[in-house]
Amino acid sequence: MASFDSTFLDLGRLDNLSYNDTIIHRIDPRAKLLVTVVFIIVVVSFPKYALTSLVPFFFFPILMAYLAELPVGFLLKKLLIVSPFAVFIGIFNPFLDREVLVHLGSFDITGGWISFGSLILRFVLTVGAALILIATTSFPGICNALDRLKVPRLFVIQLMFLYRFIFVLTEETLRMVRARRMRSFDKKRPGIKQFVQMVGLLFLRTLERAERIYLAMCSRGFDGEIRTIKRLRFTLRDLLFLSLFIMLFAVFRFYNTNQILGNLVLQVFR
Amino acid sequence: MHMADALISPTVGLTFCAISGGTIIYSAKKLKEEANEKIIPLMGVLGAFVFAAQMINFTIPGTGSSGHLGGGMILAILLGPYAGFLTLASVLIIQALFFGDGGLLALGCNIFNMAFWTCFVAYPLIYRKIVKQDSQPTMITFAALVSVLAAMQLGPFSVVIQTLLSGISDLPFKSFVLLMQPIHLAIGLVEAVVTAAFIAFVRKARPEILQAAATSRLLAQIPIRKVLIGLGVVTLLTGGILSWFASSHPDGLEWSIERITGKSEISEPVKGIIPLLGAIQEKSAILPDYGFKPGGPPQTDEMQADQSERGEAWPAIASGTTVAGVVGSVMTLALAFLIGFVFKRRRSKVR
Amino acid sequence: MSHHIIDLQDVHYRYPDGTQALSGISFRIVHGEAVGIVGANGAGKSTLLLQIGGTLLPTAGSIRIGEIVLSKKTVKEIRKKIGFVFQDPDDQIFMPTVFEDVAFGPLHLGWTLDNVEQSALKALEKVNCKHLKDRPPHKLSMGQKRAVSIASVIAMDPDILVMDEPSSNLDPRSRRQLIQLLNTFDHSKIIASHDLDMVLELCERTIILGEGRVAADGRTRELFSDEKLLAENGLEKPLSLQYQRLRVAK
Ligand SMILES: Nc1ncnc2c1ncn2[C@@H]1O[C@H](COP(=O)(O)OP(=O)(O)OP(=O)(O)O)[C@@H](O)[C@H]1O
Ligand SMILES: [Mg+2]
Numbered sequence: 001m002a003s004f005d006s007t008f009l010d011l012g013r014l015d016n017l018s019y020n021d022t023i024i025h026r027i028d029p030r031a032k033l034l035v036t037v038v039f040i041i042v043v044v045s046f047p048k049y050a051l052t053s054l055v056p057f058f059f060f061p062i063l064m065a066y067l068a069e070l071p072v073g074f075l076l077k078k079l080l081i082v083s084p085f086a087v088f089i090g091i092f093n094p095f096l097d098r099e100v101l102v103h104l105g106s107f108d109i110t111g112g113w114i115s116f117g118s119l120i121l122r123f124v125l126t127v128g129a130a131l132i133l134i135a136t137t138s139f140p141g142i143c144n145a146l147d148r149l150k151v152p153r154l155f156v157i158q159l160m161f162l163y164r165f166i167f168v169l170t171e172e173t174l175r176m177v178r179a180r181r182m183r184s185f186d187k188k189r190p191g192i193k194q195f196v197q198m199v200g201l202l203f204l205r206t207l208e209r210a211e212r213i214y215l216a217m218c219s220r221g222f223d224g225e226i227r228t229i230k231r232l233r234f235t236l237r238d239l240l241f242l243s244l245f246i247m248l249f250a251v252f253r254f255y256n257t258n259q260i261l262g263n264l265v266l267q268v269f270r
Numbered sequence: 271m272h273m274a275d276a277l278i279s280p281t282v283g284l285t286f287c288a289i290s291g292g293t294i295i296y297s298a299k300k301l302k303e304e305a306n307e308k309i310i311p312l313m314g315v316l317g318a319f320v321f322a323a324q325m326i327n328f329t330i331p332g333t334g335s336s337g338h339l340g341g342g343m344i345l346a347i348l349l350g351p352y353a354g355f356l357t358l359a360s361v362l363i364i365q366a367l368f369f370g371d372g373g374l375l376a377l378g379c380n381i382f383n384m385a386f387w388t389c390f391v392a393y394p395l396i397y398r399k400i401v402k403q404d405s406q407p408t409m410i411t412f413a414a415l416v417s418v419l420a421a422m423q424l425g426p427f428s429v430v431i432q433t434l435l436s437g438i439s440d441l442p443f444k445s446f447v448l449l450m451q452p453i454h455l456a457i458g459l460v461e462a463v464v465t466a467a468f469i470a471f472v473r474k475a476r477p478e479i480l481q482a483a484a485t486s487r488l489l490a491q492i493p494i495r496k497v498l499i500g501l502g503v504v505t506l507l508t509g510g511i512l513s514w515f516a517s518s519h520p521d522g523l524e525w526s527i528e529r530i531t532g533k534s535e536i537s538e539p540v541k542g543i544i545p546l547l548g549a550i551q552e553k554s555a556i557l558p559d560y561g562f563k564p565g566g567p568p569q570t571d572e573m574q575a576d577q578s579e580r581g582e583a584w585p586a587i588a589s590g591t592t593v594a595g596v597v598g599s600v601m602t603l604a605l606a607f608l609i610g611f612v613f614k615r616r617r618s619k620v621r
Numbered sequence: 622m623s624h625h626i627i628d629l630q631d632v633h634y635r636y637p638d639g640t641q642a643l644s645g646i647s648f649r650i651v652h653g654e655a656v657g658i659v660g661a662n663g664a665g666k667s668t669l670l671l672q673i674g675g676t677l678l679p680t681a682g683s684i685r686i687g688e689i690v691l692s693k694k695t696v697k698e699i700r701k702k703i704g705f706v707f708q709d710p711d712d713q714i715f716m717p718t719v720f721e722d723v724a725f726g727p728l729h730l731g732w733t734l735d736n737v738e739q740s741a742l743k744a745l746e747k748v749n750c751k752h753l754k755d756r757p758p759h760k761l762s763m764g765q766k767r768a769v770s771i772a773s774v775i776a777m778d779p780d781i782l783v784m785d786e787p788s789s790n791l792d793p794r795s796r797r798q799l800i801q802l803l804n805t806f807d808h809s810k811i812i813a814s815h816d817l818d819m820v821l822e823l824c825e826r827t828i829i830l831g832e833g834r835v836a837a838d839g840r841t842r843e844l845f846s847d848e849k850l851l852a853e854n855g856l857e858k859p860l861s862l863q864y865q866r867l868r869v870a871k
Contacts, residue, residue, distance in 0.1 A: 041283070219700050265601060
């Protein structure tokens with residue numbers, strides 16, 4: 001994992017993006033959430049050796065990133081430092097599945113390489129879609145969407161609190177980490193003992209904070225029952241966004257879009 | 271250890287989403303009925319605490335490499351299984367969104383692998399069985415060590431199972447297990463030591479917290495049987511239905527389209543294709559990914575469609591179709607840029 | 622307007638760990654009064670405020686807000702009358718957006734959704750923060766956070782505002798804005814603070830606490846000019862009064 005500072009800054013940057021105001025940011029979080037989930041399911045529903053048929057799906061992230069004015073370089077960088085577990089597991093495929101499936105000129109391409117390539121495309125598409133979702137939808141918006149989609153309220157409210165206090169606590173932690181670094185010139189990282197001390201201190205402070213928050217909630221009428229205010233309005237625009245993209249995914253899934261388009265073009269030039 | 275979208279099939283992903291989702295609903299209901307309302311802010315703030323603690327790297331003694339905390343068992347011990355599960359699930363959701371760890375579809379798997387085993391198996395069946403109200407500190411430390419190690423073996427093992435069931439990776443069961451388990455024994459050992467040290471710290475600083483957790487009825491008694499039965503039913507139902515769907519209709523989604531439109535394969539653009547290309551296509555597979563030799567690996571649906579249409583002609587790939595595919599891909603993506611561009615122009619004019 | 626009266630009689634409080642924080646506090650505050658509460662660290666200011674806000678119940682003595690005597694049963698009733706602004710806005714603002722936070726109180730008082738929305742927006746307008754309504758709290762400055770936490774309290778339309786160190790951690794300009802803002806409220810106000818200059822500007826009357834007891838209770842200007850009294854209670858004369866004296870000396 002990257003150093004505390006850079007992780008913290010990245011988190012903040014992504015969070016900042018989600019509060020921008022573009023045509024995509026204004027769309028109802030429920031619509032974006034559903035489209036993203038459908039997108040991911042459709043992408044992973046392709047057979048193991050699907051490769052070029054996945055390419056049209058880049059349409060979605062590219063269009064979203066463009067319309068939402070996202071810094072593509074930053075998102076790509078995030079994609080690269082994401083936990084490489086999938087790639088790590090996938091890299092075994094070329095060594096295990098050596099059956100030649102495709103001859104491209106004089107090249108023989110084995111099934112393993114194709115499925116590995118497919119896996120990489122899936123990885124980029126699915127993780128990219130999740131990152132784009134959070135870069136275009138504020139987390140409180142996502143919580144509101146979950147609430148309206150009937151996720152248990154206790155869970156939703158706890159997600160809200162988590163989000164709210166992540167920023168308070170990571171900042172507190174950042175100060176601790178920096179203070180420790182100032183005092184110890186020799187070692188970059190704390191050892192386990194020091195780590196537990198730091199975290200223990202943070203824990204004690206956190207408990208006190210939880211107590212104060214509870215008091216603050218009580219003094220504002222909290223009685224164990226959480227109520228939420230309905231702030232989302234699903235408009236025609238949101239419906240259009242939802243249905244158009246889902247239709248598009250269906251087309252990409254069931255028609256060989258590449259082939260049809262390509263043929264059309266080639267035909268024109270012939 | 272995060273499971274990734276890229277490794278799973280929709281069947282596996284959705285089944286585990288159903289399992290984890292069901293457990294979330296059940297836990298939320300349970301907490302609402304029985305827990306003190308104070309736990310609501312406590313869960314959120316402790317989740318943020320674990321999140322922040324995860325971001326601090328420490329040096330693993332003897333190796334010089336760096337590690338970081340997972341914190342699952344810590345949450346289970348401090349909050350009990352239900353609240354611990356919900357909190358851990360929330361942390362995983364934030365990680366999936368903000369760090370791209372795992373993915374949204376794989377969330378179900380990840381919540382199951384990390385939070386379920388920890389909170390509903392390792393904690394009640396190991397930690398709570400060892401730690402009694404008047405346990406000695408060494409006993410508590412021992413319990414923390416063992417339960418974390420167990421959870422950290424069960425989690426990766428279910429990663430192996432989920433990956434195998436999905437069929438995207440070619441790793442055979444045995445080598446996969448041999449790859450995963452020892453690595454996570456090492457990772458688990460570090461996590462176990464840190465967890466035990468942390469619990470020891472809490473015991474010294476705020477003994478009443480562990481005391482409260484140890485005596486609380488809600489935290490102690492989980493209707494294991496009920497949970498397991500519920501779990502089994504959900505798994506069988508979702509998994510069963512989805513895999514039946516997937517196997518009897520190789521492409522489940524296509525099956526429903528077929529039902530709706532009444533035709534099985536969407537016909538090719540009949541008129542648009544010039545005879546020459548058609549002739550090339552006659553002799554070839556459509557695209558590199560579908561250009562399998564007969565008797566090759568598991569067939570894809572497109573391939574089946576081809577076979578039924580064109581019989582058993584599977585020569586090497588024809589460059590013509592490849593070109594068409596590549597051109598098509600480029601076009602689709604160019605179109606994305608174009609639409610984005612037009613939209614943006616329009617918008618900036620409106621402004 | 623008897624229901625705007627706060628009446629404390631011989632209030633004692635001992636924390637569960639045995640710390641005796643308050644030992645016999647009595648005073649009475651009438652409608653519209655602004656009262657400062659000052660005293661050294663650990664004098665019991667925060668504890669006293671928590672009693673008035675109904676978060677802690679006195680171990681002995683009684684607190685009356687209007688006609689209601691504070692007890693476990695009446696706590697809810699009392700919390701509706703009292704708007705409590707905590708010392709750290711990061712504890713006070715617990716919802717993930719400004720609007721949701723300000724709406725939390727009205728929503729949990731059981732108001733209709735329309736009323737909730739209206740009163741939340743009105744409160745934000747009052748503290749000049751309406752434009753921040755969709756922001757998450759971690760993207761606010763300290764002064765903005767303070768303003769929002771005040772808005773989240775006045776949205777509930779309380780009779781009495783209780784504030785613990787409202788000016789801590791504010792830069793001079795935000796502090797000035799806060800003072801101006803508080804001056805526009807005609808609620809009864811109880812303000813605990815180490816910022817004696819602010820107390821001097823906002824409160825006619827001041828209560829000095831020392832070791833859990835009322836050390837002095839009177840007109841702010843008079844108390845703050847009494848250097849001996851201030852020194853006994855670990856306080857220093859506010860700068861504005863010191864400056865005045867210098868000028869007089871010339
Ligand atoms: N939660 C607690 N448990 C036990 N003792 C406490 C607690 N909070 C405060 N005390 C003690 O009660 C006494 C009064 O504390 P209080 O916080 O009311 O003082 P204060 O006047 O607000 O101080 P400050 O100016 O530092 O805010 C102190 O001796 C303090 O140590
Ligand atoms: Mg105080």
